[in-house]
Amino acid sequence: MSLIYNWMYYIASGGLILIGMYIILVKTNLIKIIIGLNFIDTGVNILLVCIGYVKGRTAPIFSTSRINPTNVVDPVPQALVLTAIVIGVAVLALALSIAIKVYEHNKTLNVTKIRGLKW
Amino acid sequence: MDRGSIKKWLKAPGKMGQKYSFWVVYFCTGCGIIEIPPTITSRWDAERFGVIPVATPRQANLFLITGYVSVKTLRAIIRTYEQMPDPKYTVGFGSCPINGGMYWDSYNTIKHLDKYIPVDGWIAGCMPRPESIFIAVTHLWTMIDKGMATGYIKYREKYKNYRKNQEEALGKLEWPPLYPVGDKNE
Amino acid sequence: MIIKVISIIVLPLIALIIGFFFLGLSRKVIARIHRRYGPPISQPLIDVIKLINQESISHGKLFDMGVILSLAGSVILVLFIPFGGIAPLATSGDLLVIIYLMLLAPLGVALSGGEAANPNVSIGISRKMMLALGYEVPFLFSLLAVMTWYKTTSLVEVVKAQQSFLWAIFYLPLPAVAYFMILPAMLGIRPFDIVSAPQEIASGTAVEYGGRYLALTTIQHAFHIFIDIALFVNLFLGGGNLLTFFVKMLVVFLLGLFINAVFPRLRIDQAIKYCWKWPAILALVGLIIARII
Amino acid sequence: MQLITILVVSFLGAGIVYLTGKFSGRVRDISAVLVSLAVVILVGLAYNQKIYTNFYSLPFLNLSLSLRLNYLSWFFAIIVAGIGFLSILFSLEYIKDYQGVGFYYFMMLFVNAGMLGIVLSADFLSFYIFWEMMSWGTYLLISYKGGKAVAAGLKYIIMSVAGSLAMLFAIVSLYASYGTLKFSSLASLLQIASPGYILFLLLMFVVGFGVKNAIWTLHTWLPDAHAEAVSPFSAVLTGVLVRMGMYGFLLIMYSIVGLSLLHKLGYGLLNFNYILCWIGAITIVIPTFTALLQNDSKRLLAWHGIGQGGYMVLGIGVATSLGIAGGILHTLNYAVCGALLFFVVGAIEHRTGGVRDLNELGGLIKRMPVTFIAGLAGISGLIGVPLTNSFVSKWMIYKTLIMENYPFLAFAAFIGTWGTILSVYKFLHNIFLGQLPEKYKDVKEVPLTMQIPMILLSLAIILFGILPGIPLKVISGIEKSFGVEPLSTTMFGMPKEIGELNLINILAVLLVAGIVVYLIFSLSAKSRRVNQDDNYAAGLFVPRGKYQYSARFYDQAYRIIGPYLHDVVDDFYYWLVGKSKSSFQIVRQIYTGNINTYALYILLFLTLLIFVKLGWGL
Known part of the structure; x- marks a missing residue:
């Protein structure tokens, strides 16, 4: 059980990435692909966060003097993920708006039927 | 043959040249073409009189019309005659250009060629022998000496009449008059 | 200097007399080969006098200027080609200049005839050009053979080198033969008179010429005969003094005339193919020999 | 300074002409003529002078852009300026009815300026820069008329770029070997180079300049380009622009490599x-x-x-x-x-x-x-x-x-x-x-x-x-x-x-x-002036304009030599194009256009990377 407990975050993030990939590889609906993309995004974020945490250390917030500066976690991954979430939202919004435009233009969201740039 | 006489040469070189160098454009409309080849080739050799055939009326000064003249060919005859440079001489060969010959009652044959263009000499016969061309040529020599071969001058002077005759026979001619016709030149 | 000026004046006159003599002779000789009596030798002169006194037609300024250019171009060529050792302008132009000056005459005729706006003229010009393309190949090969052999481009030097020892025809027989084979083509006489075929295209470029135009063209033809044959004599037969030069020219001319008298006319494509076949091969072999030795 | 003035006047003049064109067509025409005339005068004044100027030093690579004037460059510069001026003058009426006249004048002057830059530059870097300016400007001008001209321009620019690349190759190799691109220093440095290297250089430059000068096998762009360009520019093309290749030949063969070195390349007739x-x-x-x-x-x-x-x-x-x-x-x-x-x-x-x-x-x-x-x-x-x-x-x-x-x-x-x-x-x-x-x-x-x-x-x-x-x-x-x-x-x-x-x-x-x-x-008998339709036509009268022989003027010669004059080089290039097209077709199969496939490719590539990483790790 400790195995699952220890590797829970990795399993979750891997699972999310795999699901996202599956969606992207198999599904033909553009909205679904975008959702898959978001799955991957989330999975990668979780992965980054859980890699960035070292067991037994604390957050680098020097609120009390007891915290040893050598005993803190590197804050960069978390900050990075925070940014990535924002970027992910922006990408999602952009992708969705493109999807809307694609739909307006082609009257379909099925990527196999959109043949404007294909031979 | 007085081609060698220097005296005459010096007097009027142009006239001498006219006499002894007839460049002929043959207009073989009907009969008569058979008589021409022996005349200009080895059998009778017209070249010894300075007579050679040329291809275009621009270079010619002797116009030889052999055989009958139909209405259709009259057009070409007039055109050819007008394109020849002065001084030029015309010889009708055979009876048909003179008076229609055996086609005297044909609806489509010109009976009197000299109504349409001036003719300096006639060779009668049907057909005349090739030698008669030489007789005509020597006659022309004497005529040129005496100043009698003046067909081209006559054509210029009486062009209005000739043109009228031509248009009577052929209808309106496509080409403009060679010499001015009209009231102002009367 | 005075001698030079006199020779500049006299030489074209001599060339004119010889040219007219050749013209008359050709008519007489051909007549005799045809078993005719033939006209007197002075007949071309009579013709020219008649033509000068005859009226003519003109199609425009270029029609006149082209004929004048053609004759003038031929006249000055005489001054560049040594005639019996006399060449007043040989120091002003060599063989290359002569080759190019030979252009002026056909160019003038072509321009003049072009303005005449007669399709027969155009056909004649196009045939003349094509024939020229045909005979220029062996002509240039044989000229180059001579120039390569004597290592000079000056015609006077070529003649001088031949007079000191053997004539070029003994060293370079093949180019000489090739040149001789195309001589009728250069002169535009049978079997290469397709250019001015009277029966087909009404004497080609001369179709609109009459009177003085034809007279100048005839004079130009006389010069042309003189020039082409004099060039042959200078290149291959070693020049000579005035008398021997004339005799050599006469021999070459008569030999060419015999060919002229008995052959029928070649079609233009046959003429081109002929020129590019035997004369060209002969001259090329001669040139290779001259280059290697 | 004089050389910089020439270049500045010609480049800036082009811009000014374009800008004035926005306001008034007439002013634009006049200013175009004046600018090109000014260039002619400036170049003419520079006759018989020897000038060398450094006008810009690059902050890197230890290179500088420099200009020089000698007899060779003056000779070509005066041709460029002269023909450029005359063609601008000729364009005034010719180009009137076309669209985008301002652009046309700008490009004409720009190409002229580029050519002046080529002949005046004293090192290969500026030479190459001006060369490319000229090439691309030419491309735009060839395609100016649109339609067929675009294809001609494309043909030109493809061959031109190929030539430029060959030249660039040689220039880079020169820089790598000697660390300088100045003509004068290269000329002395190359005297001790091995014949093989010089042959390589010459070969590359011959390809580069040969495309411009249209030597045989590299000529196929020229007929299309000349035929489809507007006529005043065709004049510039044929007289001057193509001859930039000639300038390049002279520069590399005699100015830089030198005659004594050329004689050592190869033996005998080879x-x-x-x-x-x-x-x-x-x-x-x-x-x-x-x-x-x-x-x-x-x-x-x-x-x-x-x-x-x-x-x-x-x-x-x-x-x-x-x-x-x-x-x-x-x-x-x-x-x-x-x-x-x-x-x-x-x-x-x-x-x-x-x-x-x-x-x-x-x-x-x-x-x-x-x-x-x-x-x-x-x-x-x-x-x-x-x-x-x-x-x-x-x-x-x-x-x-x-x-x-x-x-x-x-x-x-x-x-x-x-x-x-x-x-x-x-x-x-x-x-x-x-x-x-x-x-x-x-x-x-x-x-x-x-x-x-x-x-x-x-x-x-x-x-x-x-x-x-x-x-x-x-x-x-x-x-x-x-x-x-x-x-x-x-x-x-x-x-x-x-x-x-x-x-x-x-x-x-x-x-x-x-x-x-x-x-x-x-003095001989006068002639009568006749009309054109008074022509010998075997006794017939042919109306005006119907009596002409011009179609296939040399038909017989065409029949004999025509089959041998097929442009095999052009055919070869087209064959090459066809073959490369079919080989690129295979590459094209990969791009299906489905997002899923691309995602698969990404995934496969990542997997490959992981395996590679693992392989290295082991």
């Missing part, structure tokens, strides 16, 4: 110069005879542009004093004749509504006499009729070929001249002579601004034909800078030790003979 000569000879013969078959007037002239380029390559390939001088002189002469002939075609196009088909024209001498005289002068110059300019240069080339014992090369040059005569006569005849078609009855002579360039160039043809000493003086200066024994010339031809050529004597006797003949002509 040396660089001899092979270049043969390429030149082939470039003469095949294109001039191909020109025989053309019925499009501009295409015909374009093929001649290639052929005359062959004479220049042949001349400089022989590498004698006479030959190099002949090659350079022919560059000038062809620039004059070629530009003039394209102006003539432009004038015809302008008046007949863009008709270029030779079979549709005819008889225009009656309507456009000035243009006819210009055309006559142009073709005489192109042929090299004595007393016109090309005669001297061709004479020099022939003479040196014969004296150097290359009779076969001389034969190729001679027979090329005959091909030229035939085809340009057809050009003149079918446009100006013969019967005037009814539809061109009301054609008028071109306006004065179009006549002036033609008249000036015609005069130049005659002037340089009688006084070849003028350009030859500059050329002997060029040869001195090459280290070749400079050619000593007289004003009217050649001194005795070089050969027999005295043009003033020829002119004098021709004039005297002409006057005598004219006297005979005018």
Whole structure:
């Protein structure tokens, strides 16, 4: 059980990435692909966060003097993920708006039927 | 043959040249073409009189019309005659250009060629022998000496009449008059 | 200097007399080969006098200027080609200049005839050009053979080198033969008179010429005969003094005339193919020999 | 400073002309003429000066952009400026009815400025920069008319870029080897280089410049480009722009590598110069005879542009004093004749509504006499009729070929001249002579601004034909800078030790003979002026305009030589294009256009990366 407990975050993030990939590889609906993309995004974020945490250390917030500066976690991954979430939202919004435009233009969201740039 | 006489040469070189160098454009409309080849080739050799055939009326000064003249060919005859440079001489060969010959009652044959263009000499016969061309040529020599071969001058002077005759026979001619016709030149 | 000026004046006159003599002779000789009596030798002169006194037609300024250019171009060529050792302008132009000056005459005729706006003229010009393309190949090969052999481009030097020892025809027989084979083509006489075929295209470029135009063209033809044959004599037969030069020219001319008298006319494509076949091969072999030795 | 002024005036002038075009068309026209005239004057003032300036030092690579002026660059600069000015002048009326005139003037001036930059630059970096400016500007100008012209422009730019890349390769290699790109320092540094390296350099540069100068096998862009460009620009193309390749040849072969080094390349007959000569000879013969078959007037002239380029390559390939001088002189002469002939075609196009088909024209001498005289002068110059300019240069080339014992090369040059005569006569005849078609009855002579360039160039043809000493003086200066024994010339031809050529004597006797003949002509019986339709037609009267022979002027010759003149090189390039297209088709299969597939590719690639990483880890 400790195995699952220890590797829970990795399993979750891997699972999310795999699901996202599956969606992207198999599904033909553009909205679904975008959702898959978001799955991957989330999975990668979780992965980054859980890699960035070292067991037994604390957050680098020097609120009390007891915290040893050598005993803190590197804050960069978390900050990075925070940014990535924002970027992910922006990408999602952009992708969705493109999807809307694609739909307006082609009257379909099925990527196999959109043949404007294909031979 | 007085081609060698220097005296005459010096007097009027142009006239001498006219006499002894007839460049002929043959207009073989009907009969008569058979008589021409022996005349200009080895059998009778017209070249010894300075007579050679040329291809275009621009270079010619002797116009030889052999055989009958139909209405259709009259057009070409007039055109050819007008394109020849002065001084030029015309010889009708055979009876048909003179008076229609055996086609005297044909609806489509010109009976009197000299109504349409001036003719300096006639060779009668049907057909005349090739030698008669030489007789005509020597006659022309004497005529040129005496100043009698003046067909081209006559054509210029009486062009209005000739043109009228031509248009009577052929209808309106496509080409403009060679010499001015009209009231102002009367 | 005075001698030079006199020779500049006299030489074209001599060339004119010889040219007219050749013209008359050709008519007489051909007549005799045809078993005719033939006209007197002075007949071309009579013709020219008649033509000068005859009226003519003109199609425009270029029609006149082209004929004048053609004759003038031929006249000055005489001054560049040594005639019996006399060449007043040989120091002003060599063989290359002569080759190019030979252009002026056909160019003038072509321009003049072009303005005449007669399709027969155009056909004649196009045939003349094509024939020229045909005979220029062996002509240039044989000229180059001579120039390569004597290592000079000056015609006077070529003649001088031949007079000191053997004539070029003994060293370079093949180019000489090739040149001789195309001589009728250069002169535009049978079997290469397709250019001015009277029966087909009404004497080609001369179709609109009459009177003085034809007279100048005839004079130009006389010069042309003189020039082409004099060039042959200078290149291959070693020049000579005035008398021997004339005799050599006469021999070459008569030999060419015999060919002229008995052959029928070649079609233009046959003429081109002929020129590019035997004369060209002969001259090329001669040139290779001259280059290697 | 003077050189910078020239470049600044020409580049800035182009911009100013474009900007003024936004406000007023008339001001734009005037300012375009003024700018190009200013450039001519500035270049002319720089005659006989030796200048070297560093105008910009790059902060990296230890390179600097520099300019220099010597006889060679001045010679080419004056041609560029002169032809540029005349073509701008010619454009004024010609280009009026087109769209985007401001852009046209801008590009014309820009390309001119680029060419000036090429000839004035003193190191390969600035040379390359200006070279690319010129190439791309040319591309835009060739495609200016749209339609077919776009394809022609594409063909040009593809070949041009290929050539530029070859050149860039050589330049980079030079920089890697010597660390400098200055012509003067490279010239001394290369003297100790191995022959193999120099051969490599020359090969690369020959490809680069050969595309521009259209030597055989690299020529196929030229006919299309010349035919489809607007006529004033075709004049610039054929006379000047293409000859930038010639400048490059002279620069690399004689200015940088040098004559003594060239002689060491190869042994026996297999040396660089001899092979270049043969390429030149082939470039003469095949294109001039191909020109025989053309019925499009501009295409015909374009093929001649290639052929005359062959004479220049042949001349400089022989590498004698006479030959190099002949090659350079022919560059000038062809620039004059070629530009003039394209102006003539432009004038015809302008008046007949863009008709270029030779079979549709005819008889225009009656309507456009000035243009006819210009055309006559142009073709005489192109042929090299004595007393016109090309005669001297061709004479020099022939003479040196014969004296150097290359009779076969001389034969190729001679027979090329005959091909030229035939085809340009057809050009003149079918446009100006013969019967005037009814539809061109009301054609008028071109306006004065179009006549002036033609008249000036015609005069130049005659002037340089009688006084070849003028350009030859500059050329002997060029040869001195090459280290070749400079050619000593007289004003009217050649001194005795070089050969027999005295043009003033020829002119004098021709004039005297002409006057005598004219006297005979005018004293004999007068002639009657007749109309054009009064023509011998076997006794018939043929109405005006129906009595013309021009279609397939050399049909019999065409039948004999036509099959051998197929442009195999062009076919080869098209074959290459077809083959590469089919091979790229395979690559194209990968891109299905489905997002899923691309995602799969990404995934596969990541997997590959992981495996690679794991493999390294082990």
